[in-house]
Amino acid sequence: MFSEGARKHYSFPGCTMYDCIVLGAGIQGSFTAYHLAKCGKKTLLLEQFPLPHTRGSSHGQTRIIRKAYPEDFYTNMMQESYQLWAELEKDSGTKLYRNTGLVVWGPAGNHELEKICKNLENYQIPWEHLSQEAMKQKYPGISLKPGEVACWDTSGGVLYADKALKAVQECFLRMGGTIHDNEKVTHIEPGPMITVTTTTTSYSAEKLVITAGPWAQKVLTPLGLQLPLKTLRINVCYWKEKNPGRSDILASSPCFLAAVSGEEHEIYGLPSQEYPGLIKICLHGGNEAEVEERDLVVEDPKVKDISILCRFISNYLPDLHPAPAVVEQCMYTVTPDQNAILDHHPLHKNITIGAGFSGHGFKLSPLIGKILSELCTGAPPSYDLKPFQITRFK
Ligand SMILES: Cc1cc2nc3c(=O)[nH]c(=O)nc-3n(C[C@H](O)[C@H](O)[C@H](O)COP(=O)(O)OP(=O)(O)OC[C@H]3O[C@@H](n4cnc5c(N)ncnc54)[C@H](O)[C@@H]3O)c2cc1C
Structure with missing residues (x-):
């Protein structure tokens, strides 16, 4: 390098x-x-x-950036973080951030979702509440269920990692x-x-x-x-359109976070970037593994991440094939909180x-x-x- x-x-x-x-x-x-x-x-x-x-x-080409957080200290910290990202863009002369907006959705009354909206409001960060109907208008490729609502963080987007x-x-x-x-x-x-x-x-x-x-x-x-750190192997999954070019999901997808009823883990997605025609959608969680075991492409019996994602794609993003086209590995290091x-x-x-x-x-x-x-x-x-x-x- x-x-x-x-x-x-x-x-x-x-x-x-x-x-x-x-x-x-x-x-x-x-x-x-x-x-x-x-x-x-x-x-x-x-x-x-x-x-x-x-x-x-x-490593990798993309990460989500957002101010939408259920913890107010993160929403607060992200304000300066955005400024520092802009400084690095200027100092390096490199575009590092693409503003796509970010939608967070879940069942109406979801505690975390309500805290996110409250924090955005308190810090005067532009956001919008989107009903199931409003989501359908704005993003026809994403199909919310009755009783689900969304919060639109206008500052959300993609960092070029x-x-x-x-x-x-x-x-x-x-x-x-x-x-x-x-x-x-x-x-x-x-x-x-x-x-x-x-x-x-x-x-x-x-x-x-x-x-x-x-x-x-x-x-x-x-x-x-000794710290209470766990290392998790994350399957990074990319999904293909059923009818390439016929839906708007790749062209105008926002970043998103979804809290799905009955699923323990959040699911997140980013617009197409790494592979033309594929969109990255992953589970925010994985299976405990030593860092040396990261390349084992297996679905652990504990967190059936790929099965959960396939179910999610069928339910919420019906224009995509409900089987991953590419699976890569990355590591999380998590604390209990x-x-x-x-x-x-x-x-x-x-x-x-x-x-x-x-x-x-x-x-x-x-x-x-x-x-x-x-x-x-x-x-x-x-x-x-x-x-x-x-x-x-x-
Ligand atoms: C799949 C995935 C998706 C993610 N998505 C997002 C997202 O959308 N938004 C977001 O904000 N964050 C996201 N994250 C989290 C974010 O990427 C990580 O929090 C961040 O990259 C951690 O950086 P780090 O420097 O702590 O670790 P690392 O990048 O792992 O860096 C640690 C470095 O230390 C080096 N090292 C270790 N031991 C030694 C040694 N003995 N001697 C010398 N060097 C050593 C390693 O080789 C390594 O380069 C994601 C992470 C993953 C895996």
């Missing part, structure tokens, strides 16, 4: 001391490194795989940051100066940020910390942890990076971090 010339120019040959080291160059670590470099810290971003790679949680990751890493390099990819961290020696050993060499720094995605627990166990962990290591205060983004962290990543950089440098946090503290699990 980066030419040798560019790397030599921006790194410090022979120098193994940094102000801050960030472990893991997914979207969270990359934005953390970017914010640290922005405030003048000499920062090293370490990544175990050659970049770009598809083995973590941040791979482009975003590349853009933030390039901006970090331009600010004087250093990236060493293909270098796995094998040992961390805590102390006032932390020593980080990799498959290549050792580095020292006053501060370390760990953003290891689905590998987080593997990195934290030797540091004496689906809120991330943004905190210091309880015993080593110069180690900051960002983990457990629970399948919804991409849209927040510019702000997560800012918050992790504040925790790392000791700057006052911009937000109340109680929902993200480790002590909440006790």
Whole structure:
């Protein structure tokens, strides 16, 4: 991804001391490194795989962005996150966001749906209530059931994930940051100066940020910390139109989230992007699996995700074939309350942890990076971090 010339120019040959080291160059670590470099810290971003790679949680072309959240703190945080995405678009000269709008639907009176509408209202974010009939007019390809209603978040849309990751890493390099990819961290020696050993060499720094995605627990166990993190294998499914070009579902689909009666997990969808003629629709959940088991294309007996999706497509999107045309794999790292962990290591205060983004962290990543950089440098946090503290699990 980066030419040798560019790397030599921006790194410090022979120098193994940094102000801050960030472990893991997914979207969270990359934005953390970017914010640290922005405030003048000499920062090293370490990544175990050659970049770009598809083995973590941040790859792929698209992610949903939205302000529609049942938790008011996320609706609030997303306002700044949108601004930071726009700044990155400007700094990198790359289009990273497409505004498609986002529909959330579910049974009338659904508690989460009501909280979403209330939060959008309270934060004066433009939104609309859509009845079953109004949905039919606006999106004939989506067939709500009697008694179901929708909320239309006008700010919702698509983030171009791979482009975003590349853009933030390039901006970090331009600010004087250093990236060493293909270098796995094998040992961390805590102390006032932390020593980080990799498959290549050792580095020292006053501060370390760990953003290891689905590998987080593997990195934290030797540091004496067990967190309630689970890794889930997600089947990313793409669905084909029955009559190509004859329905409007591909051309004008919004992003959507659906809370379906009788199903435990939400279902989400994005307009066609990755594969012409196919639309991405997935279950927000999956089966527990070790990160090394991600490529097993099996339907676990516990969460029958693909069967649930086939049923959903038949019921709600009848213009699509109710069998996936493409299935890919990705990993979620989830916490019990689906809120991330943004905190210091309880015993080593110069180690900051960002983990457990629970399948919804991409849209927040510019702000997560800012918050992790504040925790790392000791700057006052911009937000109340109680929902993200480790002590909440006790
Ligand atoms: C299928 C899917 C759909 C999603 N959809 C959305 C969405 O629509 N909207 C949204 O907001 N979010 C979404 N998310 C969530 C979002 O993508 C993740 O929250 C986010 O990408 C997590 O980023 P991360 O940096 O924490 O993890 P990762 O991207 O996994 O990065 C961690 C990095 O650490 C590196 N690493 C680990 N251990 C070591 C080591 N020892 N040494 C060196 N490097 C190491 C890894 O190689 C990896 O590159 C989705 C996720 C998935 C899987």
